[in-house]
Structures are given as structure tokens and as C-alpha cells.
Amino acid sequence: MVNDRTVASLGEFGLIEHCFKELGRTDVPGVSVGIGDDAAVLLVPRTQDLLATTDTLVEGVHFTSDTDPVTLGWKTLCVNLSDIAAMGGEPRWYLLSIALPSTTSLSWVEQLAQGMNEAGKQFRVTLVGGNTSRTSGPMVLTLNLFGVVGHERALMRSGANVGNRIYVSGTIGDSTLGLRHLQKTDQDTSNNIDVETQYLIKRHLRPDPRIALGMALVDAALARAVIDVSDGLLADLGHLCRASGVGADLDLEKIPLSAAARTWLGNGGQEKWKTLLTGGEDYELLFTVAPGATDQLPALAANLGLPLTEIGVISKQEGIRLFEGGQPMVIQESGFRHF
């Protein structure tokens, strides 16, 4: 704790001045007017389209009251960055709206801002406005992120065709396994946990949005349909298929898993696969590629230093079918439901 003061001691404007003004970066293009006026004034390059997304994290739903605020700041920005990545965009500017109890400690907010600043620096995005409000209840953090993408080049969910190969970046299921560990373990024991568990927890707390991959998919005009995996692989593949009016056949043996997830999976089984494929918060990109273009994927993966794995094929028949060793497996589809 840097100090014991609460946000009430600063007031709304003081809090913004003290904690958030430094999040306005000068190395991000297109900011004519940033924090401090009635609205931000932003310049979208003439050859580009604007991307706009928003995501909310609620205390008690998306994070707990003892979540490290630095980590939370990072994650709040990164879950939005993942949406821009899924459109193939270059992220630029964000607005931040936070509703806080007046008893929130100032150092907590300072650390939240620190985590956002770390992500902002890494992904070159800048705060351009927002607001702070008091609430009597759980904290609510809402972030709006803007990006740019070449005119009519944005990657949509709706372009998948029958016969397209289905790819996913990175590995699936790590985040939900990390969350499971956090939910059943006292975080003070984190020094005693093994390397694999540490990896899983880091994957949950510090997602790495696939901005470079999204932009590369636009440059190479490779992807027919793209979505980020936030609700769980099966749920998000379902969104993509419905938007495209197609179905999918997935081969479980091809699903890319980390060494830690593979250790946990052991001999597999329906319940364990369900955990991995429906847990969510992977923040990987799921995309489809025409069969004639898949030979470009290995070089792209090597350039990015990121595994890109073919896991199935788009089919005409609606719905998602899973196969393990050629045998169908039934998993009740269930993404993260909010109500």
C-alpha cells in the first residue's frame, strides 16, 4: 500500500488528474484533443475505417475483491484489445469509465492505472477520456477501445465457407485452468506452486491479445472469418458459424494444448474436454482459411512466433461436431453466460 487515502479524499476531478492523466500517451497518432474536454477529438486516417468495441469487468463476476489491481488494469485493457485483434485492427485510443465505492483506497486505483499503463505502453494505445463515478456496490470497469483498419479490410465473423480449414492461435484451456486454481487456492501460497500452475495462472491473469496476428491476417488477406476466443472455443466457434450460416467438424486430437493443460487432461474424457473447450478467456484468435491458402500458415506462424494450428473444417451441416480418434463426442455447448 502506497498510502491509506481513499478516492473520496481526491474527488472525481482530482482522481482523474492524479491517477489517470499519465495514461494519456504522446506516442500514439491521431489525438487532436485528449483527456479534459467534453469529448475527445480523434483523427482517423483517410484510407482507414474506425473500429469501436467495449467490454465491462464487474467485481464479483469477472474479478474478485482481492484481485491484484495491477493485473486487473492490464486485463481490462487487454480483453478489449483482443476484440480489435479479432477485426484485424491496429489499436489506438480508449475511454475508461469506472464506478467505485468511495472507500476504495487511492493506492488501489493507482495500481489499476499502473497495469493499464503497462498494457498501453506495450500495445501503443492511449487514454483519451472517460469518467469516474461513485457506487454503493461492486466496482464496474468499462473500457471502450478504438482501432483502425484498412478501408473494407476488417475481419468479420461472417465470411466462413464450407471446406474452409479452422485454425486457432496459441493454446486453448489454459486460462480456465488458471482460474480454477485461483478459485480453490489461497493466493498467498503462490510461491509454493509449480511452474506449470504458475503458467496457467499467468495465462488467466495476463492475457496477451493477438494484435500482431490480426494485422498479419489482414495484410495477407488470408482469413475468411475471424473471432476471438473469449466465451470458450465452442461458444465462439458457434458464433462464427451462425454468422456465416455454416457448421463445423472439430478434431479434438488437434486442439493445441500447453504442456500444463496436457498434464491436467491426462487420459482425457468428456468432462475434462468440456472444461477446456467451454472455459473461455483464452483470448486467442479462431479463424478460417480457404483450403488452397493453408500452405502460407507455417511461415506466418514462424514470423509471429505463435503456433497456428488447424483444428477442423467448416461444414454445410449446422452445429459443431467433435471427433476424438474418429469417434463422435458430445459436449453440451455452453459459453460464459451472464445471467
Place this chain on the structure above:
Amino acid sequence: MVNDRTVASLGEFGLIEHCFKELGRTDVPGVSVGIGDDAAVLLVPRTQDLLATTDTLVEGVHFTSDTDPVTLGWKTLCVNLSDIAAMGGEPRWYLLSIALPSTTSLSWVEQLAQGMNEAGKQFRVTLVGGNTSRTSGPMVLTLNLFGVVGHERALMRSGANVGNRIYVSGTIGDSTLGLRHLQKTDQDTSNNIDVETQYLIKRHLRPDPRIALGMALVDAALARAVIDVSDGLLADLGHLCRASGVGADLDLEKIPLSAAARTWLGNGGQEKWKTLLTGGEDYELLFTVAPGATDQLPALAANLGLPLTEIGVISKQEGIRLFEGGQPMVIQESGFRHF
């Protein structure tokens, strides 16, 4: 009540489909991809800058649990529209993030959407995305509104010069008087209240953002500095003066008041003036005009059908000084504080 179902019966995606999809309008330009993908894809005209603002309404802070949801929907959109008006912008697109208890009735959300739809129709703005979350605590509604304005033509807080005349649109203090009435009166008696009180309540619940005025000020290149009056006339004039590095002298006798507010004011006095000038939520525009250009104001006011009243002058000396009948009056400045 249309029905007794709760939002939990629909789930996140069902709720969006059922309640909010209709807020996506087809008569608003620049929407390439709206609701339903990872991000909205929007087209900013080549000759225009993008304006982006966000505002949050928290249950128990900005509205009560028995606030009419149709009214709340209207107001949530209109407080953001007021920020775009203050920049001289033409509003276009919005994102909506709502955190709701799972016990919230579906009809409540339907009515919230109805109020937003009414404002969206009147001001030609369209929903292009957002999200719904569960919360265990008070509802939190965050809206992000985007507008466009001619390149480098946005109206800022920072351009006021010494000698500029200070103008305000409409009338001041109605909203806070309306709120006072709502706070002390059972709303079920609304059929029995007089016309003036009904007017004050309407001014609080149904603010009319001054979009046309903001756009006219840009067209005429008339205003040196502009802000909307949301925190209270004195607080917002203070923001404008600090951003411009100037002070202000205000003449209380010139402050435009409605007949209802004038009735309430009676013989005046420091406490009553304080209520009117610090209450906030007027959603009028406060702006400064070079002394040589003030002769254009009467025609502009007539064209808009909106009073534009000179209330004082920008001075070199920092701070705001109030005069009544040529005598100084001291009011402790205090805008709405959140913590």
C-alpha cells in the same frame, strides 16, 4: 409491466437480441458493421474529425430504483449527446454497456431500450454494439457516443479570451429544482402537481441536448470556448476558465431563469442562488463570443427558437466573481462531486 420475466430467462445474447437489436437504426450514415461482431466498423467522412465521449449513470447515485426506465433510457443517451453538442458535433453512433442484477425484470430493460430508441430516433443516432453483464449491486449504465465535426472545427473549452462575452442557452436551475421536487414527493401524486412543477421535473428527467446550437456555433465560427452545463453553471464555467487560463465576472440579474424557477427564487438570496448555479444537469451550452461578434446572436437564437443570453464577461483575473445589482455576492463553488 409487459411481463414478469427476468433478464436471467434470456441470457446475455438473448437479452441483446430481444431488447437492443432494434436500436440499430438504418437511417444513420457510416455504419459498415454494427451490432454482432467483435467490434463495430464505422466510416468517418474524410473531411471530418471523430468525437468520442462516455458517461455513466449509477443506480442510487444518478437515478433511483423507482426511476421510470423509459425516462432513464432517454436520459442516458441525452447526457452523452450534450457532450457532443458542446464540441459542435453531429452525433452518429453509440455503444451501450449495462451491468444488471439477474433479477431485473425483462420489461424494465424493454422500457429502458424504448427510451433510448425515442432519443435515438429524435437525434438520429444508432446503437452499434455493447455488452450486458451481471452484477450483484446497483445497476451501472455506461454509454459511449461518437460524433463527427469538420476537421479542426471542434469547439473546445480552452479558447476564451479576456473581454469575450459569456452566453448560456435556455434557462438555468430548472433541473435541480425538478430533482428536489422528485426527492421530497411521492411520484404517484404527479397528477396533482402544478404546471410549473411539472415543467421543472420534465427539465430534470428529459434533458434536451443542444445539438443544433453546437452545430450552428461551428457553422458560424462564433464561439471561442464552449462547455455543456452538467456539473452546475459555476463549476462548468470554472472548467472553461481554467482550460482557457482566464477568469469571469457574472451578473446574476442576467442569468436566464424559467418562470417556474423565478417563482421559486422569489426575493433571491445567496442560498437560493447557490442552488440554481451549482445544482447541475442543466445540459445547456455555456460559451464565449468575441465582443465584436455578439450582434449575430439574436438572429441565431431566433433561428434555433432557443434563448441565448449574455450573462457576463471573461476577465484576466482568475476565479469567478458574482454581482447582484452591482454588489459582489460570494457563493461557495461546488459542482457535483462523485466521491
